[in-house]
Amino acid sequence: MKTAFKLDAHPRRPRPLLSEPPAGYFDKLPTQIMARLPQADARETALGWGWLSFLSPALRTGLASVAVLGGFAASFYMSGSAPLVPATAATASLDAVPRTELVGYLLTSGARVENSDLAVLTAAHPAITKGFLHASEEELNDALDAQPSDESTYL
């Protein structure tokens, strides 16, 4: 018959027979633990948002969702309310463009400029064509003679 094992009869040890931790382990452990602690600035940040830790996980998730949706709504609102540029600003900035460039643009861009438009312009500023139109008086007269009479009304 087996002898029943009784725990009270067994010599009591303060802990199980396990191998000791490496030599000097408890000397190094405090340093290792201190190195793992959150840094001061991180702690300050945590304190700033510390109130979040008092909320339940479900409430924190809800709060995060509201913040994200709010961000989207704000971005949509901001993108739709861009101020309109006053028309006068465009006119003012057009004045700064050299006249020759403007005429060059009108001649090459396919913009619809009638001969009458040019006639009005040259009537107001007789020397305007000197910068880009290098034709002799004879050539000009020949060109004018070739124009239909109704279109040379303003000349």
Next chain:
Amino acid sequence: MEDHEILLKFQDPASRNLAFNQLVRKYQSKVYWHVRKMVVDHDDADDLTQDVFVKVWKHLSTFRQDAQLFTWIYRIATNECLNFLSSKRRKFLLPLTDVGAELAAKIEADPAIAGDEIELKLQKAILRLPDKQRLVFNLRYYDEMPYEQMAEVTGTSVGALKASYHHAVKKVEEYVTRTTDD
């Protein structure tokens, strides 16, 4: 340094690190061995001990002092151990007995226990206990902690702890008796 001195110095940002260093030095050995008894392996015990003190650091300012400081630290350590063991079980989809067998294998491989047949059987018997019952057994048998203090650590009633320990001792004695040759 007394606990109340440590807590007082911890409140002051200028002496907080020094106070916490004192706290670690005072309780590191107890925490380590409390954890080591539960997880057996030194490396696991080392990781968990560090985790415990990091948590103590994070929550010490909220410690209400209606319990002893060490009881509070023990409670954190206990929860860390139980979470570690249950996550290990979940991670590897292991039943309770397999984790016990794994821990028993580690005990068996430990040179400190080599040659002591009864002690080895005793440890194997303890490792066969469910985690919470093993915790109760360790606190009572090895640490000789009063039941009232155990109740604070585990959050269980004194009556339930007494019953749990009684059953644990019976299981341990039966296992050692059954596995011992005449």
